[in-house]
Amino acid sequence: MKKYFATFLYIILIIAAVVLQQAGLNSLPYWFSRLNLSLLLVIVFLFFLDFKKVLILSLGLGLLLDIFSFQFFGAYTMTFFVTVFLADLLLTNWFTNRSTYSFLALTFFTTLFYNFFLYFLLYLSNFLTDKAFFLFSGTFWLGLGLELLWNLGAVFLIFWTMSLTSHRLKPIFLERR
Numbered sequence: 001m002k003k004y005f006a007t008f009l010y011i012i013l014i015i016a017a018v019v020l021q022q023a024g025l026n027s028l029p030y031w032f033s034r035l036n037l038s039l040l041l042v043i044v045f046l047f048f049l050d051f052k053k054v055l056i057l058s059l060g061l062g063l064l065l066d067i068f069s070f071q072f073f074g075a076y077t078m079t080f081f082v083t084v085f086l087a088d089l090l091l092t093n094w095f096t097n098r099s100t101y102s103f104l105a106l107t108f109f110t111t112l113f114y115n116f117f118l119y120f121l122l123y124l125s126n127f128l129t130d131k132a133f134f135l136f137s138g139t140f141w142l143g144l145g146l147e148l149l150w151n152l153g154a155v156f157l158i159f160w161t162m163s164l165t166s167h168r169l170k171p172i173f174l175e176r177r
Contacts, residue, residue, distance in 0.1 A: 010057055017041045018064040034146035038065060039114050040154055042084060043107055051088050058084045072125045079118040086113045100159055107155040115144050
């Protein structure tokens with residue numbers, strides 16, 4: 001019964017994040033709309049759940065975003081799929097402890113992976129149009145910087161709140177001897 005309740009809770013959390021992202025945050029002015037709740041949810045899931053659950057939840061999250069998106073179908077699903085694999089690779093090989101620094105570094109690199117892969121897929125889908133490559137666009141770099149700023153700030157607040165309630169997280173990277 002507890003397993004079914006947890007699954008139901010994850011589904012409700014994913015739906016709420018997508019609805020809040022698409023209906024709430026995306027309608028804010030540009031400076032405030034760059035917080036990516038879906039990506040933050042995946043990062044938090046990576047820290048607290050096993051890889052198989054995170055992969056299934058991120059694919060469901062990507063599918064929901066694809067349904068509500070005007071981009072080609074599958075862009076968000078593929079992006080989350082690749083991002084979860086790369087983030088798990090970072091988490092298991094380099095950021096092995098559950099500290100503030102590893103949480104922030106994982107957020108930084110995951111946001112970079114997510115944006116570069118998503119914009120590359122969107123560029124490939126519009127290859128025959130007259131659009132310039134996204135790396136040469138100032139709007140891409142401004143949006144990436146704002147998304148990094150908002151995501152890192154939100155992750156710091158999430159980590160700080162979680163560290164007050166849980167003893168699984170470490171507040172610092174290095175332990176004193």
